[in-house]
Amino acid sequence: MKKINGDFFNKSIVSVDQFSKADIEILFELAAEYKKGISNGMVFNDLNGKILTALFYEPSSRTIGSFLGAMQRLGGGIIPIHGILNTSVVKGEILTDTINIFQSYSDVIAIRHPEAGAAEIAAKAAYIPVINAGDGTGEHPTQGLLDLFTILEKLQRTNNLKVAIVGDLKYGRTAHSLSKLISIYPKNTLYFISPPQSPMPDEVVKIVKKNGAVVKTAKSIEEVLKTIDVLYMTRVQKERMEEEVYEKMKNSFILTGKMARAMKKDSLIMHPLPRVGEITMDVDSNPRAMYLKHQMRNGMFIRMALLRLVLKK
Amino acid sequence: MKKINGDFFNKSIVSVDQFSKADIEILFELAAEYKKGISNGMVFNDLNGKILTALFYEPSSRTIGSFLGAMQRLGGGIIPIHGILNTSVVKGEILTDTINIFQSYSDVIAIRHPEAGAAEIAAKAAYIPVINAGDGTGEHPTQGLLDLFTILEKLQRTNNLKVAIVGDLKYGRTAHSLSKLISIYPKNTLYFISPPQSPMPDEVVKIVKKNGAVVKTAKSIEEVLKTIDVLYMTRVQKERMEEEVYEKMKNSFILTGKMARAMKKDSLIMHPLPRVGEITMDVDSNPRAMYLKHQMRNGMFIRMALLRLVLKK
Amino acid sequence: MKKINGDFFNKSIVSVDQFSKADIEILFELAAEYKKGISNGMVFNDLNGKILTALFYEPSSRTIGSFLGAMQRLGGGIIPIHGILNTSVVKGEILTDTINIFQSYSDVIAIRHPEAGAAEIAAKAAYIPVINAGDGTGEHPTQGLLDLFTILEKLQRTNNLKVAIVGDLKYGRTAHSLSKLISIYPKNTLYFISPPQSPMPDEVVKIVKKNGAVVKTAKSIEEVLKTIDVLYMTRVQKERMEEEVYEKMKNSFILTGKMARAMKKDSLIMHPLPRVGEITMDVDSNPRAMYLKHQMRNGMFIRMALLRLVLKK
Numbered sequence: 001m002k003k004i005n006g007d008f009f010n011k012s013i014v015s016v017d018q019f020s021k022a023d024i025e026i027l028f029e030l031a032a033e034y035k036k037g038i039s040n041g042m043v044f045n046d047l048n049g050k051i052l053t054a055l056f057y058e059p060s061s062r063t064i065g066s067f068l069g070a071m072q073r074l075g076g077g078i079i080p081i082h083g084i085l086n087t088s089v090v091k092g093e094i095l096t097d098t099i100n101i102f103q104s105y106s107d108v109i110a111i112r113h114p115e116a117g118a119a120e121i122a123a124k125a126a127y128i129p130v131i132n133a134g135d136g137t138g139e140h141p142t143q144g145l146l147d148l149f150t151i152l153e154k155l156q157r158t159n160n161l162k163v164a165i166v167g168d169l170k171y172g173r174t175a176h177s178l179s180k181l182i183s184i185y186p187k188n189t190l191y192f193i194s195p196p197q198s199p200m201p202d203e204v205v206k207i208v209k210k211n212g213a214v215v216k217t218a219k220s221i222e223e224v225l226k227t228i229d230v231l232y233m234t235r236v237q238k239e240r241m242e243e244e245v246y247e248k249m250k251n252s253f254i255l256t257g258k259m260a261r262a263m264k265k266d267s268l269i270m271h272p273l274p275r276v277g278e279i280t281m282d283v284d285s286n287p288r289a290m291y292l293k294h295q296m297r298n299g300m301f302i303r304m305a306l307l308r309l310v311l312k313k
Numbered sequence: 314m315k316k317i318n319g320d321f322f323n324k325s326i327v328s329v330d331q332f333s334k335a336d337i338e339i340l341f342e343l344a345a346e347y348k349k350g351i352s353n354g355m356v357f358n359d360l361n362g363k364i365l366t367a368l369f370y371e372p373s374s375r376t377i378g379s380f381l382g383a384m385q386r387l388g389g390g391i392i393p394i395h396g397i398l399n400t401s402v403v404k405g406e407i408l409t410d411t412i413n414i415f416q417s418y419s420d421v422i423a424i425r426h427p428e429a430g431a432a433e434i435a436a437k438a439a440y441i442p443v444i445n446a447g448d449g450t451g452e453h454p455t456q457g458l459l460d461l462f463t464i465l466e467k468l469q470r471t472n473n474l475k476v477a478i479v480g481d482l483k484y485g486r487t488a489h490s491l492s493k494l495i496s497i498y499p500k501n502t503l504y505f506i507s508p509p510q511s512p513m514p515d516e517v518v519k520i521v522k523k524n525g526a527v528v529k530t531a532k533s534i535e536e537v538l539k540t541i542d543v544l545y546m547t548r549v550q551k552e553r554m555e556e557e558v559y560e561k562m563k564n565s566f567i568l569t570g571k572m573a574r575a576m577k578k579d580s581l582i583m584h585p586l587p588r589v590g591e592i593t594m595d596v597d598s599n600p601r602a603m604y605l606k607h608q609m610r611n612g613m614f615i616r617m618a619l620l621r622l623v624l625k626k
Numbered sequence: 627m628k629k630i631n632g633d634f635f636n637k638s639i640v641s642v643d644q645f646s647k648a649d650i651e652i653l654f655e656l657a658a659e660y661k662k663g664i665s666n667g668m669v670f671n672d673l674n675g676k677i678l679t680a681l682f683y684e685p686s687s688r689t690i691g692s693f694l695g696a697m698q699r700l701g702g703g704i705i706p707i708h709g710i711l712n713t714s715v716v717k718g719e720i721l722t723d724t725i726n727i728f729q730s731y732s733d734v735i736a737i738r739h740p741e742a743g744a745a746e747i748a749a750k751a752a753y754i755p756v757i758n759a760g761d762g763t764g765e766h767p768t769q770g771l772l773d774l775f776t777i778l779e780k781l782q783r784t785n786n787l788k789v790a791i792v793g794d795l796k797y798g799r800t801a802h803s804l805s806k807l808i809s810i811y812p813k814n815t816l817y818f819i820s821p822p823q824s825p826m827p828d829e830v831v832k833i834v835k836k837n838g839a840v841v842k843t844a845k846s847i848e849e850v851l852k853t854i855d856v857l858y859m860t861r862v863q864k865e866r867m868e869e870e871v872y873e874k875m876k877n878s879f880i881l882t883g884k885m886a887r888a889m890k891k892d893s894l895i896m897h898p899l900p901r902v903g904e905i906t907m908d909v910d911s912n913p914r915a916m917y918l919k920h921q922m923r924n925g926m927f928i929r930m931a932l933l934r935l936v937l938k939k
Contacts, residue, residue, distance in 0.1 A: 072390030077698030385703030
């Protein structure tokens with residue numbers, strides 16, 4: 001896993017750990033440029049003649065859609081391989097063989113895989129850039145980057161923030177990626193709010209603290225609701241808890257319209273989607289809500305910028 | 314559901330009810346232009362830089378193929394999401410969230426959904442145009458339009474027609490859309506021919522009559538075979554009838570080569586496909602048969618024209 | 627099934643039997659040109675405005691990926707129909723109807739089907755070119771062609787070769803296609819090495835001999851290891867043998883790193899992939915190994931050349 005160090009060309013994107021503040025600035029500047037251009041109806045041909053393989057071992061219409069859209073908005077072509085049944089895995093093929101096959105046809109691979117670490121294995125096997133589109137409980141760097149981009153765009157800063165991250169933090173790869181990213185900026189406080197049996201993993205907490213962020217925990221959203229700048233919601237998976245425990249605590253991890261209205265005026269409500277009840281629908285029209293429109297749309301621009309930077313000098 | 318009123322730009326296409334005769338004229342003129350151009354090997358770039366999401370909650374290779382082909386023939390890009398397993402529905406995502414996600418990545422959405430009314434819900438949630446590619450037993454407007462286009466092309470008129478529509482009319486969305494479309498033109502007679510337990514729904518019959526068409530019913534194809542201008546066949550679903558009833562009546566709804574030859578010289582045999590036995594294969598070479606080549610191909614040109622009209626002034 | 631006879635335009639590609647040595651020369655020359663161009667970062671637009679339907683009744687990420695990549699590298703568009711669940715076959719549609727539908731939308735169809743002979747049925751039903759992307763135990767002509775192209779590229783000749791073909795030869799369509807192709811060149815010897823219950827089919831052996839190749843059999847790879855120029859490995863399917871028989875003979879059909887090192891210096895190790903254990907991973911870094919990088923990549927160039935030749939004069 002190579003650090004970006006100002007040069008994205010031909011590098012795989014496996015983890016947010018590869019990015020310095022300067023790298024993020026380069027990426028965000030280009031993403032903002034694409035956002036402005038697309039909004040004004042511009043047509044880009046930066047990746048004309050290039051091909052993206054979207055190699056998705058798990059179904060994920062959102063993320064594959066974002067990558068496919070991003071590639072074609074830059075004039076590139078696509079090889080969509082969606083869902084494990086569609087791959088040679090059914091014939092017992094090994095991951096590195098599959099990577100060798102698809103790098104023969106394409107210039108970049110975006111991989112989604114159910115196992116943590118798969119993206120790094122893929123990146124090592126490849127001579128073309130591989131982008132991690134989520135690997136099990138590991139990382140989801142493009143999601144973390146689009147989240148940070150949205151925060152910067154709306155709050156005009158990435159420092160001096162109080163950010164609450166809510167849900168099954170043990171398994172939540174988007175929570176891992178975003179926490180690590182935010183922690184590299186000064187004066188940020190992270191509140192981790194999760195059921196007791198799925199706290200943020202120690203290795204993530206260590207990195208975040210080492211980077212300089214203040215880490216706190218809270219038992220419910222209510223505890224921090226009125227002081228935070230960003231409320232980052234993720235799913236709480238019922239099936240991972242005893243029925244009884246779930247019923248007792250579920251309200252601690254659900255955001256309602258009434259709660260949303262009690263938040264600070266200049267605060268943001270975010271969610272990587274899909275949601276399954278942890279944000280009630282009466283929150284959707286709240287101006288703080290970023291999850292339905294802003295995050296998703298920014299995701300495409302971040303991916304456009306990344307694809308462009310790894311594929312061309 | 315907004316009427317087109319001469320201006321397709323940025324409007325969703327949910328139902329044939331949105332179209333006036335003048336709207337249909339605009340659409341057909343552009344479709345005919347594309348047909349001529351493509352047949353002459355022209356390359357169109359009208360939708361360069363635009364992206365279509367084809368969001369198919371049901372498998373339908375024909376209709377998704379038609380939309381994907383149409384978009385790319387105009388230089389646009391595609392996000393194919395095919396089959397419910399490939400969507401976040403497996404994680405419990407709600408339709409309006411999904412629409413919000415895909416409109417972030419694309420400029421137009423074509424939706425196929427198993428439930429009637431889904432297309433209208435999607436259209437209301439969207440700020441980009443949504444095209445109904447079939448919603449349950451509801452409507453399938455692009456199919457109705459391509460059928461009408463084929464009739465006009467081959468018979469040189471859309472009025473003064475005797476049209477028999479055959480099959481499970483209660484559930485047949487293509488039968489609904491075509492019936493309503495034909496009824497807005499003068500002096501047309503519609504013969505509805507279906508098993509007794511699945512007649513054309515009352516609300517469709519009402520609209521058709523109000524539009525001015527004469528509505529008749531018949532018990533078998535034979536009854537009207539020699540007088541009609543168009544025989545529009547759809548499937549009779551065996552699984553919706555008792556075995557005994559089915560065996561007795563199935564011949565009333567099956568077209569054979571011999572029957573086809575007894576039809577008027579200038580008449581048309583149509584079917585939205587796929588067929589499962591209701592048109593025997595010896596009909597295929599009959600010059601009246603429109604279903605294998607003409608309807609399908611016209612479908613692509615109608616969809617090209619629609620995509621172009623909703624996406625650009 | 628028409629012979630190519632120097633003119634690919636608008637012809638279906640069903641079998642390697644259609645190719646003369648001169649046809650292969652035309653094809654390989656264009657493939658080499660594309661290979662050189664793509665490697666130098668050239669962007670091709672030869673098939674701008676053309677659409678490929680990839681109609682895959684079986685999941686095969688490799689082959690569909692290769693066709694999709696090839697078409698888009700030439701500026702064309704794609705209709706990917708992947709996996710039998712995604713097709714109207716679930717509604718009982720017949721193959722020829724499906725072909726009629728997709729030729730309405732596209733300019734060329736690549737078909738993968740579980741039944742031998744399906745590609746020829748499809749080709750007969752179509753007025754656009756159909757390319758066989760593997761039909762059951764029948765043929766897989768583009769695989770055979772890419773294998774031959776790789777041999778020529780690496781050994782600088784297609785004659786005077788000793789080629790061992792290993793695996794379940796009765797069912798191995800790639801083995802059939804390659805054997806027939808090699809046999810049309812002078813002074814070649816083919817060694818067929820398979821479990822006794824799945825030998826190379828008599829009809830293939832007859833053609834190969836008639837073409838002038840010398841045919842021999844061997845019981846294990848070891849027997850021929852030090853004399854052959856090409857070792858073409860395919861899968862031995864455990865499930866087709868009794869457990870006991872399999873255990874006894876499996877080593878005869880498995881290539882290890884040690885064996886690979888004992889081969890002639892200028893020899894090649896090939897495999898159509900996916901493999902399931904018949905080439906151990908310590909062979910991968912052997913310079914003779916062609917299967918991970920060279921064959922796959924050449925496959926895309928062969929398919930680019932074929933698509934171009936059948937679609938344009």
